[in-house]
Amino acid sequence: MEFSFPLATHFDPVTGTIEGYPLTARRLSDLQGSFADEQAYQRALGMGDPLVYTVSGFEVPAEEGQLSYALGLIMPGKIGQEYYLTKGHFHAWRPAAEVYIGLAGEGFMLLESEDGSQNQMLPLRPHHAVYVPGHIAHRTVNTGSVPLTYVGVYPAQAGHDYDAIARKNFRHVILELDGKPSMIERSELLR
Ligand code: PAN
Numbered sequence: 001m002e003f004s005f006p007l008a009t010h011f012d013p014v015t016g017t018i019e020g021y022p023l024t025a026r027r028l029s030d031l032q033g034s035f036a037d038e039q040a041y042q043r044a045l046g047m048g049d050p051l052v053y054t055v056s057g058f059e060v061p062a063e064e065g066q067l068s069y070a071l072g073l074i075m076p077g078k079i080g081q082e083y084y085l086t087k088g089h090f091h092a093w094r095p096a097a098e099v100y101i102g103l104a105g106e107g108f109m110l111l112e113s114e115d116g117s118q119n120q121m122l123p124l125r126p127h128h129a130v131y132v133p134g135h136i137a138h139r140t141v142n143t144g145s146v147p148l149t150y151v152g153v154y155p156a157q158a159g160h161d162y163d164a165i166a167r168k169n170f171r172h173v174i175l176e177l178d179g180k181p182s183m184i185e186r187s188e189l190l191r
């Protein structure tokens with residue numbers, strides 16, 4: 001069998017890397033507009049530009065029926081009461097679904113429909129998987145004290161649409177309230 005990519009890879013659930021595959025790093029300065037508490041964001045940026053998350057992607061040519069996957073690692077931390085998070089996105093090809101599997105650490109996924117009217121907060125940690133249906137925006141947060149690592153498997157044609165989130169952000173936020181992760185509407189924070 002001959003393919004233009006290897007069928008086997010070796011990954012490290014602790015460092016969040018797939019051997020030989022590119023690693024994208026997102027620092028706090030890359031997450032402008034993602035966190036609800038702008039003052040806390042600016043304060044944190046003033047003290048440095050920490051790494052928030054990395055993504056190591058095994059991406060194959062975007063042909064019908066093929067799958068790609070990526071390993072994500074989110075550092076522990078908070079901006080104000082809001083946990084470190086990924087930018088979050090819709091798939092550019094909206095029907096594309098995705099399966100997330102927790103590898104280490106603990107966190108949650110925030111799922112939201114395009115009009116924001118439907119949403120769920122689902123656990124992501126070892127022995128837990130999350131199915132992200134097509135047409136659903138997804139963001140991952142680390143609610144623990146060690147790095148959260150996970151793998152996401154998606155159609156090779158999925159693509160990422162970050163613009164829709166950059167324009168409107170998620171309707172909900174996952175915060176630490178009374179010492180535990182809770183999901184509330186962003187609009188409730190403004191009151
Ligand atoms: C994941 C994400 C990864 C990083 O591989 O790309 O968790 O999140 P952002 O892409 O929102 O920065 C995935 O959902 N791929 O489709």
Ligand code: ZN
Nearest residue numbers: 091098138154
């Ligand atoms: Zn995705």
